[in-house]
Amino acid sequence: MPELPEVETVCKGLSKKILGKKIKILKVLNSKLRKIIPTEIEKVFKEKMIKTILRRGKYGLIFFNCDYTLQFHLGMTGKFIISNRKPLINKHDHVIFEFENNLFMLYNDVRKFGFIDFIKKPIDLINFNQLGHEPKVIRFYKKKIIKKIKKSSKTIKDILLDQSFVSGIGNIYASEILFNARINPKSTGIKISIIKLNNLLKSINLILDKAIEKGGSSISDYKKVDGDLGYFQNNFRVYGRKGLSCFKCKNLILQMKQSGRSTFYCKNCQK
DNA sequence: AGCGGAACCTGTCGGC
DNA sequence: TGCCGACAGGTTCCGC
Numbered sequence: 001m002p003e004l005p006e007v008e009t010v011c012k013g014l015s016k017k018i019l020g021k022k023i024k025i026l027k028v029l030n031s032k033l034r035k036i037i038p039t040e041i042e043k044v045f046k047e048k049m050i051k052t053i054l055r056r057g058k059y060g061l062i063f064f065n066c067d068y069t070l071q072f073h074l075g076m077t078g079k080f081i082i083s084n085r086k087p088l089i090n091k092h093d094h095v096i097f098e099f100e101n102n103l104f105m106l107y108n109d110v111r112k113f114g115f116i117d118f119i120k121k122p123i124d125l126i127n128f129n130q131l132g133h134e135p136k137v138i139r140f141y142k143k144k145i146i147k148k149i150k151k152s153s154k155t156i157k158d159i160l161l162d163q164s165f166v167s168g169i170g171n172i173y174a175s176e177i178l179f180n181a182r183i184n185p186k187s188t189g190i191k192i193s194i195i196k197l198n199n200l201l202k203s204i205n206l207i208l209d210k211a212i213e214k215g216g217s218s219i220s221d222y223k224k225v226d227g228d229l230g231y232f233q234n235n236f237r238v239y240g241r242k243g244l245s246c247f248k249c250k251n252l253i254l255q256m257k258q259s260g261r262s263t264f265y266c267k268n269c270q271k
Numbered sequence: 272a273g274c275g276g277a278a279c280c281t282g283t284c285g286g287c
Numbered sequence: 288t289g290c291c292g293a294c295a296g297g298t299t300c301c302g303c
Contacts, residue, residue: 033279077295111295220295220296
């Protein structure tokens with residue numbers, strides 16, 4: 001599910017619903033995810049109030065009025081579901097939060113690639129989890145970033161997916177960004193012109209901002225915290241469009257594997 | 272050092 | 288209808 005626009009949408013949705021709320025009961029139903037959910041969170045956050053919710057890369061951070069911060073990563077299929085009455089527990093519901101006034105939140109994750117954890121303050125947001133810059137600020141580090149790409153013999157697709165380069169880009173948006181910037185996903189960093197790399201940095205923000213505006217992309221199971229869908233999947237230019245005609249030149253969109261993951265592109269538009 | 276590939280886990284879809 | 292393999296928004300680890 002979740003790349004930067006989806007996590008951003010989730011964090012905004014959470015802010016709207018649970019900011020200022022106090023946790024009455026926190027219960028870990030199943031702690032065995034890819035990274036084990038510490039059952040200590042049940043005690044650590046009991047009776048604590050939610051002060052701030054932030055996103056950094058594809059991570060979410062929930063700050064409380066105590067010395068600990070809840071961090072989460074949605075992996076592939078993680079989601080939060082908020083409701084105004086006590087929810088029925090389903091398969092793959094792993095944590096339940098109960099707030100005051102009959103407000104509930106479930107953490108559900110089918111494939112269990114996500115995690116929930118807590119960290120002691122203070123948190124270094126800049127160097128958080130070795131993440132690279134947030135897309136929002138890359139224009140201030142243009143020279144540095146372009147120099148780094150120019151030195152890399154990796155393909156530009158792999159560079160975009162490297163979270164220590166720029167944080168938050170995943171497999172869908174990597175394809176969409178490269179189409180927008182008219183760069184072939186197979187090109188290595190060294191080979192791409194400065195002009196194209198400048199375009200690339202612009203495309204990163206163009207695509208991600210548009211996706212955030214649409215509430216992210218709902219392909220199979222991503223939903224917002226209130227159950228609504230995102231709509232950016234309707235704006236995909238290449239992702240999932242193998243065999244369909246390119247919106248720009250009418251050539252057929254191609255699909256290939258790069259580092260084990262699907263890349264979609266137009267051979268004619270992306271050179 | 273850096274790369275590709277496998278592993279983690281469950282569900283779904285397409286082919287035979 | 289049923290079985291089997293491939294594939295899915297991500298990260299991490301292992302071996303070359």
